[in-house]
Amino acid sequence: MKSVACTNPGDLEIREIERPSRADGEVRVRIRRVGICGTDFHIFEGKHPFLAYPRIMGHELAAEVLETGPDSAFSAGDHVIINPYLSCGSCRACRNGKSNCCTAIAVLGVHRDGGMCEEICLPERNLVTSEGLSLDACATVEFLAIGAHAVRRGGVARGEKFLVAGAGPIGLGVAIFARLAGAEVSILDLDPARLEEACAIAGGCQPIRAGADAEAEVNRISEGEGFDAVFDATGNLASIQSGFSRVAHGGRYVLVSVVTETVSFSDPEFHKREMSLIGSRNATSEDFRTVISALKSGEVPLDRIITHRTDFNSVTSDMPRWTHDKTGLIKAMITLD
Incomplete structure (x- = not known):
């Protein structure tokens, strides 16, 4: 299985990694869209203070469900939005409904490997139903x-x-x-x-x-x-x-x-x-719902926000170029089809 890894500052390469194995309570998904954000550019440049290399980046994700557990609310083929904030569920912040600032939070693509890969396994609670949004729209919900x-x-x-x-x-x-x-x-x-x-x-x-x-x-x-x-x-x-x-x-x-x-x-x-x-740190499920509602009602002009596109093979040359030339760049999107 292929991934895009930032091995050192300024160095991107396509790597082969093992296909993920689903644990209990997890869902295996195929990544379909990856938004590139300022955090990713900072990681590539070596300017992110909370990261160890090598790292598979990617936290603005739209995915397709491949495999679930027996009692899952999702089914194979469902399109989903990924909430990239993996929380412990038991600290004071989590108990008070503020998992966005969990004391042990692990953000995909920052604290642990993210979604610039073909497949990934995640806790089911980190999947959000797409509610009929396009894959492009799903990948913009997080930011x-x-x-x-x-x-x-x-x-x-x-x-x-x-x-x-x-x-x-x-x-x-x-x-x-x-x-x-x-x-x-x-x-x-x-x-x-x-x-x-x-x-x-x-x-x-x-x-x-x-x-x-x-x-x-x-x-x-x-x-x-x-x-x-x-x-x-x-x-x-x-x-x-x-x-x-x-x-x-x-x-x-x-x-x-x-x-x-x-x-x-x-x-x-x-x-x-x-x-x-x-x-203000990250976002919560309530904020995801607010964004989904706004996208569904057409209140967010995605056609003007998504300005640049690339694919899995071309991102290793496009991302270095965009790092130094952001003319007209608002949101770049990686398509994996």
Whole structure:
């Protein structure tokens, strides 16, 4: 059986691996679609801090069921969405319905080998029924759910003003679900082309170009009062720290991206706003359901989000090229048919 392995930073190769053997409580699936995300590019570049090589990447997955146990809710041939967050089910977070931040979480393609392979076995609880979605749509649910989760964590009242820093796929997901929840959304990014496209895809968002004029535009749009909620999806320390000053008094600051450095901020500025500082990690089953509903109702323009395609054999040359040239790239998709 074939897999695509990142053996070292900057080195992808197709490898033969053993066909997986299904354990009790697991389902064996054939991978049909793999979305490539920023995490995968970071792994390829050697910039991911929580990973050991070699690693089979891939956590944005659509699959077809091949083999189940006798009492499974699934049948051979079913198309499914993969929830890539493997949790213990017994820690305090899991017991409280927050398996997305399980103390022993293992994310496919990061902490353990993922789905850039022909087949994989997974616990049945990590399979989500496709509800009739296309395979392409199934493979976008996970990354969009991260945005939906962040919006749910931040809360929203219709008409509130939101700022999303970072117009990559995760920031785009935040903007889409903030708009669907009724917020007035602005997006801030360095790349003017990516910023324009993100605002168009999310629908009616205000663009703010990062740089010398950004604060003046922030003040203009927020009428000098800051935003009810600010979301950082940049993965950049300077961006995260500058976001504190953009939160309105009584507002919320949601950190979606992760950095390895220590984040610091002015305590007087933080306290005088009575600001809520919120972490947002991964997504839950509720967020998957939110995304599935939005996809089924046509509220997410997949034709504009999936911009690049490759296949199992070509990804070893396409991914290195896209790592250095992301012109027009929002979401790349690997097709395995």
